[in-house]
Amino acid sequence: MVTLINVIKKFSDHTAVDNISFEANQGEFLTLLGPSGCGKTTTLRMIAGFEEPTSGNILLNGEDVSHNHPYERDVNTVFQNYALFPHMNIFENIAFGLKIKKLSKDDIKKKVKDALRLVRLEGYEYRMPNEISGGQKQRVAIARAIVNNPKVLLLDEPLGALDLKLRKEMQIELKHLQQKLGITFIYVTHDQEEALILSDRIAVMNKGKIEQIGVPNEIYERPKTKFVASFIGETNLFEATVDHISADQATLILETNNKIFVKDPSLKTESLSRGSKISIAIRPEKMKLSYSTVNDKNILTGKIKERIYVGSVNKTIVTLFNGKEVIINETMDTSLALNNKNSDVYVSWKYEDGVVIL
The missing domain is CATH 3.40.50.300 (P-loop containing nucleotide triphosphate hydrolases)
Structure with a gap:
């Protein structure tokens, strides 16, 4: 029309x-x-x-x-x-x-x-x-x-x-x-x-x-872009370097020096190789908090900086050990019971929940 x-x-x-x-x-x-x-x-x-x-x-x-x-x-x-x-x-x-x-x-x-x-x-x-x-x-x-x-x-x-x-x-x-x-x-x-x-x-x-x-x-x-990822709702953005890639799967080194794994169909259509620079976006509701490591998930460690109650959601800001801050949104029924504001925690997400941005 x-x-x-x-x-x-x-x-x-x-x-x-x-x-x-x-x-x-x-x-x-x-x-x-x-x-x-x-x-x-x-x-x-x-x-x-x-x-x-x-x-x-x-x-x-x-x-x-x-x-x-x-x-x-x-x-x-x-x-x-x-x-x-x-x-x-x-x-x-x-x-x-x-x-x-x-x-x-x-x-x-x-x-x-x-x-x-x-x-x-x-x-x-x-x-x-x-x-x-x-x-x-x-x-x-x-x-x-x-x-x-x-x-x-x-x-x-x-x-x-x-x-x-x-x-x-x-x-x-x-x-x-x-x-x-x-x-x-x-x-x-x-x-x-x-x-x-x-x-x-x-x-x-x-x-x-x-x-x-x-x-x-x-x-x-x-x-598809950093702007869209950050403008539409909240998101956690990481800079990363490709360590190994095969079809729609890749091992990446984050800016935090952590090694993570990602599964994203868009990887199939791009000519990436070891050393390629990309970004990873993870929505706050896709991240989880725990006091122990979780198998088959990407895991980072950090300390609780702030905990904010937003109706049905607990919004938690975690400072990673390199100083970067991430936001985790959890519903009240799945929210982690925290001991104190400076608790050491693990932040995790599923491999397929990381979105590759080139």
């Missing part, structure tokens, strides 16, 4: 978007995820037509719209700040685009009521924007966008101004709404958890480039 081909956007001597290409399929929820200044909002604005690409092509349903005006594209945008007309009631706000299209009064009334029902705001037609909550305003903004039945809905951090509880509620509602409508959503956020919850696929952006694009569990479980 949306295709970007080698798109570049420069502002003076600054390259905001640096030669990116991707596709968003019909009915897909695609999220552009990354830190502030990575180019995700600029990318969305180019798809919407608010910015022109310096070079490259933007296709909508196979048609090149790279230089079309926003009103010439069958897309609608939902902004973080709602952008409701304060002098219009809710009905008038939602109906505005339909009136511009010169639809009949009966058609407008039906479409507005259908849109209000979809966002669960029936009965709010004649309230003013200053008479409803932030979450309700955001629903109105979404209703105003979907009432025109666009091929693509673009959402620029639409939940960013909401409090945490309401934000989580709206995430679920937004996902259900997208599934009901069956139209393509392209969503911009810097919130990793939000991206994992909402998306069919995630494009992780950094410094104007797409570092990785894939389904949520692939992005989380098999990050």
Whole structure:
């Protein structure tokens, strides 16, 4: 439904978007995820037509719209700040685009009521924007966008101004709404958890480039770059040198001088040899603590630096004997009972839980 081909956007001597290409399929929820200044909002604005690409092509349903005006594209945008007309009631706000299209009064009334029902705001037609909550305003903004039945809905951090509880509620509602409508959503956020919850696929952006694009569990479980590994959730990163390699298995020497073993399918596709430099990422929930060694696992030793209670999880920071710190997350029912803060412990993980990053 949306295709970007080698798109570049420069502002003076600054390259905001640096030669990116991707596709968003019909009915897909695609999220552009990354830190502030990575180019995700600029990318969305180019798809919407608010910015022109310096070079490259933007296709909508196979048609090149790279230089079309926003009103010439069958897309609608939902902004973080709602952008409701304060002098219009809710009905008038939602109906505005339909009136511009010169639809009949009966058609407008039906479409507005259908849109209000979809966002669960029936009965709010004649309230003013200053008479409803932030979450309700955001629903109105979404209703105003979907009432025109666009091929693509673009959402620029639409939940960013909401409090945490309401934000989580709206995430679920937004996902259900997208599934009901069956139209393509392209969503911009810097919130990793939000991206994992909402998306069919995630494009992780950094410094104007797409570092990785894939389904949520692939992005989380098999990050391809150090940035993706560290930006999506917590991770423990080690630098390593290949000591021996065979197919998808390798023996590595860590920066801590420990020898470990790794099994990773990506090793099969890379030309690595003894002495090759790589990185290893291990998620905190994949690591375990114990007071004794464990067979058939990679093991490091260290001292407990800090223990943090986070609801159902105990977060433990361990300082290894070379000074490097690692984080271990354990559920309350599997958490190690610690004697004191400076306890000597073993940190272990399974061979297949170490992800190779080249």
